[in-house]
Amino acid sequence: MLAAVRSAALVGIDAYDVTVEVDAAAGLPQWTIVGLAAGAVKESRERVGAALVNSGFVVPPRRITVNLAPADVRKEGTAFDLPIALGILIATGQLDSRSVAGRLFVGELGLDGALRSMRGSLPVARHALRSGVRALVLPPANVAEASRLSGIALCAPVSLQALVSQLRGDELEPAMAERTAPAADAEDLDFSDVVGQEAAKRALEVAAAGGHNVMLIGPPGAGKTMLARRMATVLPPLSEEEALEVVAIHSVAGVLDEGMIAHGVRPFRAPHHTISSAGLIGGGSWPRPGEVSLAHNGVLFLDEMLEFPRHVLDALRQPMEDARVVIARAAQAVSFPARFTLVGASNPCPCGRGGGITAECTCAQSEIERYAARLSGPLADRIDMHVTVGPVALRELSGKSTGSSSRNIRARVERARGRQRARYAAMRGVGCNAHASGRWLDSRTVVKPDARSLLQTAAERLGLSARGYHRVLKVARTIADLEDSVSVAALHIGEALQYRPVRRDEKSN
């Protein structure tokens, strides 16, 4: 008899229907899995066989064929174990085919028949909800994640045996999502920890408010790393939709933690400069999200940014342009969202003291130039704000900080974001000034005449490109939003001009 059990597979952060068909025919006892099964799916045979036997079922000596339909999409992972096992039970007359009707099954099986956690259960749950199944049967470890969606019946048996006895009675026990206790903030970072550096804090406030990419440049020990790590503390909370995207990406990557499931924390990713471009962008024969996608809706912090190999940095250009990564594979192209705010930190030169006042820089001019050139023009062009962080005097460090706290900054950032949400309400995929088109903003925002002439004079004097011109305008718009000002004034343009990247091709005269 031919059995058909409904399951699902992942492409990127979406899931699609897979029907697991099992045929048990008379003949030499053997197993075949067809339907573009790759990697771990092929090993299903061993796990499922042992799980069935160890759960007290019989595996009759038949010729068993498993087909994963549709057959034209490559399938990976271990989540087909459960539907394959059920298919075999149905095909060999140990389970009624009606008991699986209208239900969707995913999960890896241990050799003892236990249901083990899988990657990507949130996308699977979303798919199950859309396709209107009666229930989604999944491993207990994945319930918390899947129950972020409401309106879907979940069942999470501990083992194959427990599931089969429920199916035989046609009564599935509903899974209860355990509400995890709010995680205590382990780090408890705050901008008030940073002594002085008010100009840099202000720049990060502007960057957070408008979603601008920002680069911090300064000598060792100036507090760049310290400042950047506090960026996430001033960003507004994730919307429900943003949180779901974040959970889905982290789930598919297999790096979801409980705090993220429960509270939808804004991601802050800080990969080391030894990371490969596949690690940063995403990759693998079964593509997984890279750091740029794990940072989606959050911050990607590249500390010691100029220490990253040039080709790794250049790989950032495409995701920064499209807010999405496309990984092409022979079988199919997979895409992952990647809209992040980039925060880079770097020393001004190889010895690191070039920007210092107390120490002499020992670098030759040519070395300094070669160092700066590691940040290619097109990438530097996508960083709206370049901020110089000066050294702090030792005696200042011993004092208590009295400067801005994360709480106050976040309140201002949220208000500025509110203005932007209203401005871009009708535009899909645009939530803040950094994502808007410069041309659109230029035609829609009120720029006071003296502000306009200041911008034009500066543009001519500095030889700004059209892109550079619009970049200054966008940052100025954010500064105006922070002040709750309808129009962009000269003061706003003036501050925005300070964050302009100094490029060798923009002559100072």
Ligand SMILES: Nc1ncnc2c1ncn2[C@@H]1O[C@H](COP(=O)(O)OP(=O)(O)OP(=O)(O)O)[C@@H](O)[C@H]1O
């Ligand atoms: N403004 C500051 N307020 C309080 N502490 C500071 C400040 N600046 C530096 N520090 C102290 O100095 C240490 C080094 O700072 P941090 O690592 O942020 O510097 P950096 O600019 O990233 O240096 P590097 O270029 O070497 O990476 C911090 O851990 C902190 O203890």
Ligand SMILES: [Mg+2]
């Ligand atoms: Mg540092």
Ligand SMILES: [Zn+2]
């Ligand atoms: Zn130097």
